[in-house]
Amino acid sequence: CSMKTIAVKNHECIQFNGRFDPSLPGFPMMWSGAGAEMTVEGSHLEVQIDCHYTSMAPYLSFTVDGVRSQVFVPQKGKHWYPVFLNLSHASHRVRIAKETQPFGGDTDAYVNLIALRTNGHLAMPDNKKMRIEFIGDSITSGEGCKGPVSFMEWVPMVFSSSDTYARMTADKLNARYQVISQSGWGILGAWDNNPSGSIPGIYTKICGPVNAQNGQQEYDFSFNPDKIVIALGTNDAGAINSPAYTDPVTGATHKLTDSPEDMERLTQACCQFIDLLHEKNPSAQLYWIVFYDQGPIHDAIKAAVERKQAEVGIRFAVPLTLDGMSKQEMGSRAHPGVKAHEKISKALVKLLKE
Numbered sequence: 001c002s003m004k005t006i007a008v009k010n011h012e013c014i015q016f017n018g019r020f021d022p023s024l025p026g027f028p029m030m031w032s033g034a035g036a037e038m039t040v041e042g043s044h045l046e047v048q049i050d051c052h053y054t055s056m057a058p059y060l061s062f063t064v065d066g067v068r069s070q071v072f073v074p075q076k077g078k079h080w081y082p083v084f085l086n087l088s089h090a091s092h093r094v095r096i097a098k099e100t101q102p103f104g105g106d107t108d109a110y111v112n113l114i115a116l117r118t119n120g121h122l123a124m125p126d127n128k129k130m131r132i133e134f135i136g137d138s139i140t141s142g143e144g145c146k147g148p149v150s151f152m153e154w155v156p157m158v159f160s161s162s163d164t165y166a167r168m169t170a171d172k173l174n175a176r177y178q179v180i181s182q183s184g185w186g187i188l189g190a191w192d193n194n195p196s197g198s199i200p201g202i203y204t205k206i207c208g209p210v211n212a213q214n215g216q217q218e219y220d221f222s223f224n225p226d227k228i229v230i231a232l233g234t235n236d237a238g239a240i241n242s243p244a245y246t247d248p249v250t251g252a253t254h255k256l257t258d259s260p261e262d263m264e265r266l267t268q269a270c271c272q273f274i275d276l277l278h279e280k281n282p283s284a285q286l287y288w289i290v291f292y293d294q295g296p297i298h299d300a301i302k303a304a305v306e307r308k309q310a311e312v313g314i315r316f317a318v319p320l321t322l323d324g325m326s327k328q329e330m331g332s333r334a335h336p337g338v339k340a341h342e343k344i345s346k347a348l349v350k351l352l353k354e
Helices: 165-172 234-240 260-280 296-312 338-353
Strands: 004-007 015-017 035-042 045-052 060-064 067-072 077-084 090-098 110-118 121-123 130-136 175-181 227-231 285-289 315-317
Touching: 015 175, 035 110, 045 090, 060 077, 067 077, 077 090, 110 121, 130 165, 165 175, 165 338, 227 260, 227 338, 234 296, 260 285, 260 296, 285 296, 285 338, 296 315, 315 338
Parallel strands: 130 175, 130 227, 227 285, 285 315
Antiparallel strands: 004 110, 015 035, 035 090, 035 121, 045 077, 045 110, 060 067, 060 090
């Protein structure tokens, strides 16, 4: 049977997950976990991908009928890649996903799904009734998911969005999902006290950490999630234990402490973010999860949730404590591994079902 080429842009049979710029060709995969899901009725499938980067290579994965068949770095430029070959001429479920987060340190990094080539045809996808948005940091991005505890280098290959609690939770609930997450970023700023590393500060953008040809436009909030899970605060805890940050342009210094004044400032920032989330996603149920069962950051976030509970209906939970992880649950770079993400997902599914 001859192969035919199908453009992916706006295709009704392809489910696109993750914020992207609709003015660009194809499906630009920007955030961690961004992906295209489809049902292909045929025995062969290839995809055309356009990829550019200087230092931080984006990793992609192909999953066919539940088998993660490939994890790889696309070649630079526009090329065709086999997703599956010589399978039975039947119905096959396919997920093409970005395993890595956006890297602001490489503004040339760009990966775009352009077209498909198959000897069959695309069927209408299953109608997933639930939509979930996950907002977080390196844990939500899947940093350290795959590697051994001994591996400590900060490189793209330690990221694995397919092994995160976000992907697991969405699959268990048969939900569509999208991720807004960035390693080292927090509520008021990054782990090193840099105030530009604030997830609330870029939440309204398509992809705030990217400063190249895309991402800085305002997002249209078309995803319309039923549930939003916020997993922020770990890097604000890191900022307390880090030296002050000095702005190289203005000379101003920034330092978060665990003083009552700074923790009230953090609580107010959380309240403002909850208000923003509710304004942009008025029908979504909000959940804020943290990975510490005590301490000033835990208390400051919990205080914000309690202030907003009656008004917005937000929930607060501690699905896993990082301090209590066993060695078997650890991944690389002192981050949670797959077993820890499974534990987080199990607790989260229970919470979201309540």
